Amino acid sequence: xxxxxxxxxxxxxxxMLLRLDDISIDYRSSRFRPPHRAVDGVSLAIGSGExxxxxGESGSGKTSIAKAVLGLVPVTSGQIWFGGQEISRWRQRxxxxxxxxxxxxxxxxxxxxxxxxxxGQSLAxxxxxxxxxxxxxxxxxxxxxxxxxxxxxxxxxxxxGEMSGGERQRVVIGRALMRSPRLxxxxxxxxxxxxxxxxxxxxxxxxxxxxxxLSYLFISHNIAVVRYFAGRVLVLYSGRVMEAGPxxxxxxxxxxxxTRTLIDAVPDFDPVIQSERRRLRRTIPAxxxxxxxxxxxxxxxxxxxxxxDICREIRPALKPVWDGGPLSACHRAGELALHQESPPA
Amino acid sequence: xxxxxxxxxxxxxxxxxARAFARSFRRHWLGxxxxxxxxxxxxxxxxxxxxxxxxxxxxxxxxPLAGPSLHHLLGTDQLGEDVLSRLLYGxxxxxxxxxxxxxxxxxxxxxxxxxxxYRGRALDAVLGRVADLGLxxxxxxxxxxxxxxxxxxxxxxMVALGFIYAPSLYRIVRGAAxxxxxxxxxxxxxxxxxxxxxxxxxxxxxxxxxxxxxxxSLTAGVTLTVQTGLNYLGLGVSPPAPSWGGMISDAQxxxxxxPWLLVPTxxxxxxxxxxxxxLGDAVRDSLAEAWSLETSSVRPAxxxxxxPGPRTVQTAEPDALLSLRGVSISDRSGRPLTTDVSFDxxxxxxxxxxxxxxxxxxxxxxxxxxxxxPGTRLAAGQCWFGGExxxxxxxxxxxxxxxxxxxxxxxxxxCFTVGFTIAEVVRAQGHLPRSAVRAQVLELMASxxxxxxxxxxxxxxxxxSGGLAQRAQIAMAxxxxxxxxxxxxxxTALDVTIQAEILDLLRALRAERNMxxxxxxxxxxxxxxxxxxxxxxxxxxxxxxxxxxQLVSAPLHPYTRALLxxxxxxxxxxxxxxxxxxxxxxxxxxxxxxxxxxRCSLATDDCRAGDVTLTALAEGRATRCIHYSDLxxxxxx
Numbered sequence: 004x005x006x007x008x009x010x011x012x013x014x015x016x017x018x019m020l021l022r023l024d025d026i027s028i029d030y031r032s033s034r035f036r037p038p039h040r041a042v043d044g045v046s047l048a049i050g051s052g053e054x055x056x057x058x059g060e061s062g063s064g065k066t067s068i069a070k071a072v073l074g075l076v077p078v079t080s081g082q083i084w085f086g087g088q089e090i091s092r093w094r095q096r097x098x099x100x101x102x103x104x105x106x107x108x109x110x111x112x113x114x115x116x117x118x119x120x121x122x123g124q125s126l127a128x129x130x131x132x133x134x135x136x137x138x139x140x141x142x143x144x145x146x147x148x149x150x151x152x153x154x155x156x157x158x159x160x161x162x163x164g165e166m167s168g169g170e171r172q173r174v175v176i177g178r179a180l181m182r183s184p185r186l187x188x189x190x191x192x193x194x195x196x197x198x199x200x201x202x203x204x205x206x207x208x209x210x211x212x213x214x215x216x217l218s219y220l221f222i223s224h225n226i227a228v229v230r231y232f233a234g235r236v237l238v239l240y241s242g243r244v245m246e247a248g249p250x251x252x253x254x255x256x257x258x259x260x261x262t263r264t265l266i267d268a269v270p271d272f273d274p275v276i277q278s279e280r281r282r283l284r285r286t287i288p289a290x291x292x293x294x295x296x297x298x299x300x301x302x303x304x305x306x307x308x309x310x311x312d313i314c315r316e317i318r319p320a321l322k323p324v325w326d327g328g329p330l331s332a333c334h335r336a337g338e339l340a341l342h343q344e345s346p347p348a
Numbered sequence: 349x350x351x352x353x354x355x356x357x358x359x360x361x362x363x364x365x366a367r368a369f370a371r372s373f374r375r376h377w378l379g380x381x382x383x384x385x386x387x388x389x390x391x392x393x394x395x396x397x398x399x400x401x402x403x404x405x406x407x408x409x410x411x412p413l414a415g416p417s418l419h420h421l422l423g424t425d426q427l428g429e430d431v432l433s434r435l436l437y438g439x440x441x442x443x444x445x446x447x448x449x450x451x452x453x454x455x456x457x458x459x460x461x462x463x464x465x466y467r468g469r470a471l472d473a474v475l476g477r478v479a480d481l482g483l484x485x486x487x488x489x490x491x492x493x494x495x496x497x498x499x500x501x502x503x504x505x506m507v508a509l510g511f512i513y514a515p516s517l518y519r520i521v522r523g524a525a526x527x528x529x530x531x532x533x534x535x536x537x538x539x540x541x542x543x544x545x546x547x548x549x550x551x552x553x554x555x556x557x558x559x560x561x562x563x564x565s566l567t568a569g570v571t572l573t574v575q576t577g578l579n580y581l582g583l584g585v586s587p588p589a590p591s592w593g594g595m596i597s598d599a600q601x602x603x604x605x606x607p608w609l610l611v612p613t614x615x616x617x618x619x620x621x622x623x624x625x626x627l628g629d630a631v632r633d634s635l636a637e638a639w640s641l642e643t644s645s646v647r648p649a650x651x652x653x654x655x656p657g658p659r660t661v662q663t664a665e666p667d668a669l670l671s672l673r674g675v676s677i678s679d680r681s682g683r684p685l686t687t688d689v690s691f692d693x694x695x696x697x698x699x700x701x702x703x704x705x706x707x708x709x710x711x712x713x714x715x716x717x718x719x720x721x722p723g724t725r726l727a728a729g730q731c732w733f734g735g736e737x738x739x740x741x742x743x744x745x746x747x748x749x750x751x752x753x754x755x756x757x758x759x760x761x762x763c764f765t766v767g768f769t770i771a772e773v774v775r776a777q778g779h780l781p782r783s784a785v786r787a788q789v790l791e792l793m794a795s796x797x798x799x800x801x802x803x804x805x806x807x808x809x810x811x812x813s814g815g816l817a818q819r820a821q822i823a824m825a826x827x828x829x830x831x832x833x834x835x836x837x838x839x840t841a842l843d844v845t846i847q848a849e850i851l852d853l854l855r856a857l858r859a860e861r862n863m864x865x866x867x868x869x870x871x872x873x874x875x876x877x878x879x880x881x882x883x884x885x886x887x888x889x890x891x892x893x894x895x896x897x898q899l900v901s902a903p904l905h906p907y908t909r910a911l912l913x914x915x916x917x918x919x920x921x922x923x924x925x926x927x928x929x930x931x932x933x934x935x936x937x938x939x940x941x942x943x944x945x946x947r948c949s950l951a952t953d954d955c956r957a958g959d960v961t962l963t964a965l966a967e968g969r970a971t972r973c974i975h976y977s978d979l980x981x982x983x984x985x
Contacts, residue, residue, distance in 0.1 A: 060843040060844075060845060060846075061814075061843055073539060074539075075535065095538075098539065099539070099540070099541035102539050102540045102541050107536070107539075109532045111532070114531055114532045114533070115532040115533055115536065116533050117533045117537075117550065117551045117554070118554075118555075119554035119555075119638075120550065120551070120554075125533075128537060128540065128542060128550075129540040132540055132541050132542045133540075133541065162368065167931045169931055170931070178536070182540070197704040197705055197870055197932075198704070198870055198871070198911060198914050198915055199704060199910065199911060199914045199927060199928035200704075200927075200931065201914070201916070202914035202915075202916070202919075202925035202926065202927035202928070203927040203928075203929075205916065205925055205927075206924050206925055206927055209924070224843060224844065225844070225916075226844070227915075227916050227917040228916045230916075230921070231916040231917075231919035231920075231921055231925070232916070232921070250921070251921060264845055265844060265845065267848075268844040268845045268847065268848040269844050269873060269917070270847075270848070270851070270871070270873030270874055270876055270877040271873055271876060271917065272872030272873045272875070272876045272900055272912065272915065272917065273876060273897075273900055273901070274876040274877075274896045274897050274900065275897065277873065277876045277877050281852075281877065284848070
């Protein structure tokens with residue numbers, strides 16, 4: 004397999020399976036306190052068969068976006084389009100009609116399966132609920148799905164407690180695919196797994212994507228996984244998009260200082276490269292957190308090693324660094340794109 | 349057992365859960381005994397008209413207050429009535445009453461509790477208030493009012509008791525169900541359109557069943573006590589009709605003449621209550637065990653459980669700070685958890701222990717510290733620290749070793765401020781005046797680069813970010829001025845940017861204090877960033893060791909190579925990652941010969957033939973692979 008193909012381009016609007024337009028999400032802890040804005044004006048779009056990764060640290064709003072797409076948290080403003088319909092204000096009854104097309108794979112396979120139900124029961128449930136197939140057909144599909152995710156059909160009489168983390172994650176993926184969805188939200192699907200199992204699951208997700216032309220919204224904090232797995236990437240900080248573009252390009256030559264910080268923080272496993280990377284790393288301690296609800300300026304200004312006066316006063320817009328290039332919300336994106344001192348990766 | 353059917357029969361699937369429960373319940377002999385007793389009692393009472401030797405009110409005034417005899421197995425009371433017959437007939441009323449009270453409480457409390465937790469919001473608020481009101485009304489007042497009614501009597505009272513219990517049952521169910529509402533599998537079921545009653549029945553109720561079982565068993569006991577008390581007072585069942593409470597009352601009035609009379613009834617009541625409680629506990633325990641690995645996997649046979657001792661007599665490195673020789677740890681049944689682990693850590697050196705979970709990394713470092721968990725023991729081998737041999741791996745903590753755990757939330761007590769927790773460790777090092785303790789706490793916190801130590805010292809763990817909490821934990825570990833810091837996945841729970849800061853800190857502390865570092869991790873990047881040398885462990889064995897650059901650039905064990913290749917860092921987008929097939933085998937189910945052979949691409953029959961020894965290649969470099977020369981050839985090609 005070659006990687007010589009042209010970098011993945013954002014598909015035209017009409018091809019989009021999922022589109023988020025200027026989404027904001029607020030959490031209200033008490034009536035007397037101002038709400039906490041977890042997601043602030045995020046737009047994204049996923050075409051069919053595509054993988055879009057959302058990457059960021061904890062508290063960046065990644066999971067809130069997934070929850071909003073699933074209708075588990077209300078959006079304060081903005082629209083969510085799925086397959087040509089605006090779904091952000093749908094009620095639960097309407098949502099259930101979407102369940103066949105939109106599924107999620109969670110981070111923790113220990114919490115994603117009912118401990119008291121057998122694997123077969125868990126897999127059969129979505130189909131039996133949909134009532135489109137008879138019991139015999141469901142049974143057949145359960146067996147086939149278990150084999151498709153790399154388990155044997157006899158695993159259906161096991162309980163999740165009898166399986167390893169990797170096997171359980173396979174079951175969770177199988178359950179999500181039972182009703183042949185078009186889009187699967189993957190919320191940190193491999194971060195609780197050992198590195199060898201992580202590779203197995205990533206390979207499985209890749210195979211399934213090819214076989215079933217699935218789209219993935221892939222949420223992760225691990226930029227190395229994102230670079231390998233995703234076509235396009237959205238870098239999120241404090242609920243705002245910092246940078247967006249083809250994964251290979253963004254992860255290799257970032258134009259936003261935050262993306263840069265994230266990449267440089269991942270230690271390379273070659274000690275020589277790593278010591279070089281450490282020498283070049285320019286950071287401000289993360290403890291210098293962005294002040295909550297910064298009224299103006301860039302949210303990353305407090306931690307940014309490249310900060311200048313304008314950053315604290317004017318919020319940078321998300322715009323292409325060059326025509327057709329990645330989007331970056333940085334006043335100095337142009338400079339940084341030219342000024343690469345990224346160690347070899 | 350290994351019926352590999354391509355089509356899992358659905359009916360069979362369904363019965364597995366019940367079978368799993370029955371299987372683990374059968375192992376609780378106390379619970380089984382209690383269940384048998386209750387069943388026997390129930391059958392005997394219901395069948396009283398058939399098996400009781402007399403009718404309950406058959407008086408025989410010629411033999412009042414007789415002791416046990418062949419005609420009257422449990423004796424007679426004041427009126428010469430047969431105690432056994434009255435006990436059986438009276439039991440019907442008692443057991444019926446318990447059934448009524450529990451039934452009403454369950455029917456009201458369980459569904460409302462589940463619904464209240466699941467739906468939340470207005471419904472929860474309203475039901476909560478109603479339950480509070482119900483709890484506030486004194487039970488005895490209600491019961492006396494019910495007895496004052498012209499109709500109903502005993503049954504009405506028991507139903508009323510059910511209503512009285514319902515609020516507390518509601519609260520218990522609601523409390524247990526609340527955390528499940530957010531569980532991913534419940535959300536998942538809801539989103540796929542499973543109806544609310546089904547979600548509650550299938551996914552939420554099983555999670556609540558444990559506390560529910562315990563509570564119901566206690567409630568059953570209390571109901572029997574209350575009911576017996578009411579009957580004792582002559583409420584509900586009026587003599588001469590038999591009831592356990594009435595019989596106790598009769599017995600009490602003639603206690604001086606015939607103390608025996610109290611024994612049959614008193615003992616029956618006591619045993620019944622005891623049985624309820626034991627049954628509840630057993631049900632709770634078997635519910636918890638039924639779906640876990642422990643019960644369903646077959647325990648390894650003793651035959652495999654031999655601990656191979658080190659082949660050659662190894663002596664500890666005299667100059668090393670820490671020296672492990674042939675350390676084997678096993679559990680209580682003698683099943684080996686790690687075997688023949690040997691490595692050294694020089695003073696001031698940083699050594700990584702790398703491997704997947706379940707390879708024995710943590711256990712080995714716990715043995716080093718003398719902190720082996722209960723149920724495990726040092727079966728063979730020696731552990732030297734600072735020139736002294738540590739004997740057991742248990743009990744006494746090895747001084748001079750600091751420990752940093754993966755999750756700072758666990759090692760910082762949520763009830764105390766960070767400053768207090770650190771001060772506690774400082775005080776444990778020896779008597780110091782208050783001000784000196786405080787000064788030292790602040791100094792420790794400053795040494796881990798906490799910007800405003802005095803302010804952070806006043807905070808509670810939940811107020812700290814993950815990075816700050818990990819710094820506080822490191823400060824605690826430094827309090828004893830350790831010569832070796834053991835860090836168990838210190839950055840796994842943290843964001844990458846915070847991870848980089850913590851690794852920088854560990855590196856700086858090591859240089860400042862000439863402190864050795866033993867770092868457990870599964871991330872080669874972390875090893876490369878902080879360590880000089882690394883030890884790779886697989887299935888309880890050391891499989892390779894060497895300097896980090898040797899291991900990374902020219903791994904001489906297929907496992908090391910496979911771990912490196914599986915890393916997505918070097919993965920080419922669009923092509924597959926080289927995953928290691930299969931999983932780490934559980935202790936006791938290790939393959940004979942090379943334990944990695946079943947997952948290894950280079951494995952041949954030789955690998956499976958016999959145990960593979962750790963071959964020392966050069967200074968500090970060793971591999972447990974018989975095909976390592978192939979790997980050397982591959983690298984040089």
